[in-house]
Amino acid sequence: MLRWIIFLIIFGILDLYAFQAFKTVTKNGLLYTIYWIITALVIGNFVFHYFGFSRRDGFSHAHAYAFGFFLAILIPKMILLIGMFAEDVFRVPQAAYRYFTEGESAKGNYFASRRQFISKLALGVAAIPFASILYGIYKGKYNYKVLKYTMYFEDLPKAFDGYKLTQISDIHSGSFDNIDKVKYAVNLINEQQSDVILFTGDIVNNKTDELIPYVDVFNKLKAKDGLYSVLGNHDYGDYVTWETEEAKHQNLEHLKTLQKDIGFDLLLNESRYLEKDGERIALIGVENWGVGGFKKAGDLKKASSKINKDDFKILLSHDPSHWEREVIKDDYHYHLTLSGHTHGMQFGIEIPGWFKWSPVKWRYKYWAGIYKEMGQYINVNRGFGYLAFPGRVGIWPEITVIELKKGTSIA
Template sequence: MIFIRTFIIPLIVLLTLTDMVFFRFLMHLSHGMNMKIYFWILILAIEFYSYQAFRTLHQSSRGLAIYIAFHLLLYGTLIYFQISTSSGFSSSNFKKTIILLSLVIVPKIFLAIALVLEDLFRIGLYLTQQLQSNSVEKNISGRRKAVSWLAIGIASIPFLGVLHGIFIGKYNYHIIRKKIKIKNLPSEFEGFKITQISDFHAGSFDNLKKVEYGIDLITETNPDVLVFTGDMVNNYYKEVEPILPILKKLNAKEGMFSVLGNHDYGDYGKLTEAEKKESIQGLQNFQREMGFLPLNNEMKSIEKNGKKLNIIGVENWGNADYFPKKGDLKKATQAVQEDDINILLSHDPSHFDHDLPGHDNVIQFEKMLHLTLSGHTHGMQFGIEIPGLIRWSPVKYRYHNWAGWYEKNGRQLYVNRGFGYLAFPGRVGIWPEITVLELTKA
């Protein structure tokens, strides 16, 4: 038992929390196992370390009893919220569950990492002592109070970060501007400005004044074209109704275009097939009221002096089995001509790689897609971004193209971090984004 507690558990927790290779392996296995089981195993491992830290600092039986009672009440509440949660990501109990988990578990992850590192140091010290002495009476040193206090101090930082993300970060809109260099770009489209927005998740909004502020920022970019790259709702089209008057303020000189994301199909609630169909139609009718032209595997050309810039929109195409694969690029590009400039709107950035030659799932397309615009990942709404220094989020282990600009084989991709939020009602380090892309000749 001592061996398991001091050797095996620290190793498993460290691998689970910090090693990307093992993390990817777990993600691969998760397609064939119950994710809830994995989730609760991870929670138990984290709580194991949290309890160790508390026990080191407060050894009285009364203090330990209070600690245990609090956590029994906490997890009892979480289980109650899970059982009583109605359909969809917008329910009150679902939001409460995510808030509680974020405030309690996220800080403990950092606490666990600190204590795992201490355990590895203790194990190393123990093994060194064994090699240097013939005595078998050596024991692993006890956990030090100073390290537990340090771990709690480290854990307080993400706790405050989560609070900031819930109350401030989710509406901390950032405008990101980038020049997109395109070889042989006609002079007619030099300086052509595309504003991209994505992932509203309208059912999650709880402050319409903040939303209106974000919409005003979008209109102030004064784009030639405004594009929306999917997930306007969480599950049902009527989520848009409260913000419809605000969204009608959107405009662009040469038109506004939209595509559907995985959440726009109504697959995440208890909708019948008829209700799903009604929701898709209702959503796209709302988008037309806003001034958007929905592109369902379709293309719209913008022509200047005989030169064309094509806005190509496909329905959702995700590389996971649980995401819709309705995108039909071949159908959408039937009218593309050889010298056209082609901008693809496709919600899921995994579509970008699967269009490239050499993939089994390649959607054949002989002509150049100069720029693909996607969303979907939200940057997981959690991470660290310091321009020019670091850009990290756990979502990178699921999507290697997860935020910002990418280039491959002469094709470019931009992944918008999303305007809204889903599940966790906040953003920590990955802020809501309005993207302004300016085309220029390479």
């Protein structure tokens, strides 16, 4: 209870400060009333859902929208606070000067009036994240982008020159609220006509039941050389409370069965060979392995035990921290690793080919797109679905298409 009282006090101070900007540009009492009603409803809804959160039930759509709308007002008001505080950097010293120089002749009106220009500027700037977050909730989370790359490898088997693979990651089926949009994305994946489809983990948020309504959607995925997948940290059911360990175990076994029903060959620290015209490349899949408290079930040595060191290798590993900490240092030389996990934080600024930024970069060194270290590559997929925040702002859901070419890049 104490934490919520502290939360309400802090947000109350923030809101009263931000309201100064709103009050400066209008004297309409009705608008004041609307402002406070919306604020009370959003905060009340947030407190209601999070005060009663249960790990047994997990994170629901209602929790997600409560969080999303809370962010939609919190971030703009923080911007207003910064704008108003910046003005007070000048107003407070001026007020102190008047207090000591004018005394009672100022009749207590020591503070200069807030300048309307500053308030309008702050409101204009704050409107940008407000509109962006609302767009991200209603449109951005299904704004699927197909990102295409051509990657050159001198030791790629000749038969695989021009071989295309599609990677998707972080489906998080429990978050979806529009099955038609998901069907559209599945059709978009099939339109790429890749030779193989590779899924790099987190097909659910917490429980396998979340996937059931979408099995008949995802089983429409088609690729000539099949579909392969690995587990992500959310697939193990670690983030909800189970009545028994057996119930948790059965949940995971059910998830494995549903993945098979979809058509995925789930690689649990295992490998397969993709063969073409008498040549082959190795496909290796590890269970989740991540730093920062995430499950470390991945066993790279076990997964690669049946392949040759000189094989051309594609590794599926959900968390890019695995690539950083173990994969690139391994003697086996994994030519291409495919990961996800970060979602690009579902928030950022990106100009393809020029600039990309997200706060998640402070947590993950490799957080979106292709990186190269020690002659090896990783692609970190931005994710197909979304989690917690029910939207995406600037970092859109991704379908990655990679064409493998033999030789050296001319770029």
